[in-house]
Amino acid sequence: MAGDADLARTLCLRQPGSTYRFALRFFPELELRMTRTRGTPTQGDAGDAAFAGVAIVDDAGKFVFCAPGEPRRLLWGLSEWAKSAADRLPAAAALIGSGAAPWEGGTLLDPARLAIRRDDALWSGVANPGPEQTARVLSGCAPGDRLWYWLTDEPGASGLPVLLQPARDDPNRDFLNALIDVVALGEPGPAETGIAYATVDGEIQFLGAGLRRAHLDALAAWVGDEAGRHPELGRIAGARLLRTTAGRVQAAIEDATVWDGVARPAPTGG
Amino acid sequence: MTASADQSSWIRRVLGVDLPSAVAAGVAAETIRAGLMRAASAVVLPQDNAALPDALTPLAPAFLAALMDAPETSAEPLGVGAAVPVQDQMADVAGQLDFLGRKLDEWSAALDDAEGAKGWIDGAGAAADADDRATTLASYNESRERGLSLQAEIAAMSEKIRAACNGVSASIGRGA
Numbered sequence: 315m316a317g318d319a320d321l322a323r324t325l326c327l328r329q330p331g332s333t334y335r336f337a338l339r340f341f342p343e344l345e346l347r348m349t350r351t352r353g354t355p356t357q358g359d360a361g362d363a364a365f366a367g368v369a370i371v372d373d374a375g376k377f378v379f380c381a382p383g384e385p386r387r388l389l390w391g392l393s394e395w396a397k398s399a400a401d402r403l404p405a406a407a408a409l410i411g412s413g414a415a416p417w418e419g420g421t422l423l424d425p426a427r428l429a430i431r432r433d434d435a436l437w438s439g440v441a442n443p444g445p446e447q448t449a450r451v452l453s454g455c456a457p458g459d460r461l462w463y464w465l466t467d468e469p470g471a472s473g474l475p476v477l478l479q480p481a482r483d484d485p486n487r488d489f490l491n492a493l494i495d496v497v498a499l500g501e502p503g504p505a506e507t508g509i510a511y512a513t514v515d516g517e518i519q520f521l522g523a524g525l526r527r528a529h530l531d532a533l534a535a536w537v538g539d540e541a542g543r544h545p546e547l548g549r550i551a552g553a554r555l556l557r558t559t560a561g562r563v564q565a566a567i568e569d570a571t572v573w574d575g576v577a578r579p580a581p582t583g584g
Numbered sequence: 585m586t587a588s589a590d591q592s593s594w595i596r597r598v599l600g601v602d603l604p605s606a607v608a609a610g611v612a613a614e615t616i617r618a619g620l621m622r623a624a625s626a627v628v629l630p631q632d633n634a635a636l637p638d639a640l641t642p643l644a645p646a647f648l649a650a651l652m653d654a655p656e657t658s659a660e661p662l663g664v665g666a667a668v669p670v671q672d673q674m675a676d677v678a679g680q681l682d683f684l685g686r687k688l689d690e691w692s693a694a695l696d697d698a699e700g701a702k703g704w705i706d707g708a709g710a711a712a713d714a715d716d717r718a719t720t721l722a723s724y725n726e727s728r729e730r731g732l733s734l735q736a737e738i739a740a741m742s743e744k745i746r747a748a749c750n751g752v753s754a755s756i757g758r759g760a
Contacts (some may be wrong), residue, residue, distance in 0.1 A: 326648075327648065457659035460651075460655055460656060460657075460672070462675075462679060481655070482655050491686065494686075507682075507683045509679065513659050513661045514660065515661060521672060521676065522676065523744050523747065554661070558668055558751070559747070559751070561667060561668050561673050561751030561754055562666065562667055562668065562751070563662050563663065563664050563665060
């Protein structure tokens with residue numbers, strides 16, 4: 315959808331001090347619209363929106379939505395929209411941690427003087443790491459599509475050794491970071507992060523300076539456990555971990571035997 | 585390694601920058617890639633790792649433009665000794681910087697916790713119950729240990745970022 319693409323770009327390319335007009339509708343379906351503004355922002359016509367006002371980006375890169383009405387309800391609406399949109403629009407994760415402030419219109423006041431309300435608990439559920447999420451990413455991944463990865467050989471309580479997210483949909487890593495924040499609750503060990511992609515042969519190549527054999531073993535063990543319930547995870551079978559130094563592949567960590575019993579689905583697209 | 589609040593803040597928002605307006609107007613992918621190479625060539629790495637983020641700032645607009653509108657799409661298997669596509673190397677640097685920013689936030693929080701606990705022990709805690717003092721002391725030690733561990737991790741990550749930047753420079757130099 316063109317609207318989604320525009321909104322994704324708007325969310326991904328925010329910078330501190332940027333301002334936007336926004337409208338949040340609850341009916342007939344949850345819908346958020348945002349348009350970048352230049353100069354001093356003023357309130358637009360609310361129309362049939364539940365909330366309409368101005369959003370600004372604070373120094374930490376978080377949005378603050380300013381509109382007439384109850385800020386708690388506005389935050390709730392935004393978090394519900396983010397939860398409903400995140401699967402098709404990962405950039406929705408850029409809203410996590412947003413604030414809301416009552417504002418009666420006119421010209422936007424000094425952001426430092428706004429009474430900003432935040433509620434971290436509301437954003438729980440926007441990002442849901444797990445085999446389903448990874449399988450979904452893999453099912454839509456064509457050869458050459460770049461993926462951000464997070465990879466550990468000590469998954470902690472979540473049991474997840476790997477997180478994947480398309481780089482083009484999530485250039486700022488907002489969604490990947492939201493996933494990491496959830497698995498971090500399970501206290502995983504140190505992790506590597508970088509870029510991965512499927513080759514023309516359908517094998518996933520992970521690139522990174524810190525990749526080790528233990529990462530491959532952890533990945534294979536998890537895929538072996540989960541691929542029965544989530545066949546798309548089988549796309550990871552045969553993965554090659556390429557340890558890089560100074561822009562070149564220094565070592566290829568691969569072992570066909572660790573994938574015994576895991577079926578690899580046919581590659582997507584190409 | 586030390587990091588000022590400004591640097592930490594920069595890292596958090598390093599990728600949150602405007603694209604040049606030309607990109608939104610639909611500039612050819614080759615032009616976007618050329619812009620990225622030009623921006624990367626202009627980067628001069630500082631001696632101090634703490635200054636790395638500031639030195640890499642100018643790359644962000646061109647990098648985001650490339651990632652969204654002219655992404656690397658090569659799909660050949662890479663063998664040992666093969667050159668990694670330059671844009672993938674840059675994505676690695678960007679990802680590492682983002683990860684580093686998160687670690688800096690954790691480190692800063694650990695230091696705040698340790699300082700808070702120490703302040704209480706040295707102040708109001710002097711007259712407090714012995715059990716409360718012991719609990720706070722344990723918390724202080726835990727935060728301090730975590731801070732030191734994160735500091736070492738951050739230093740290692742910074743070295744990795746520097747090495748990755750050197751790889752990008754070398755690749756651009758040899759026209760990879």
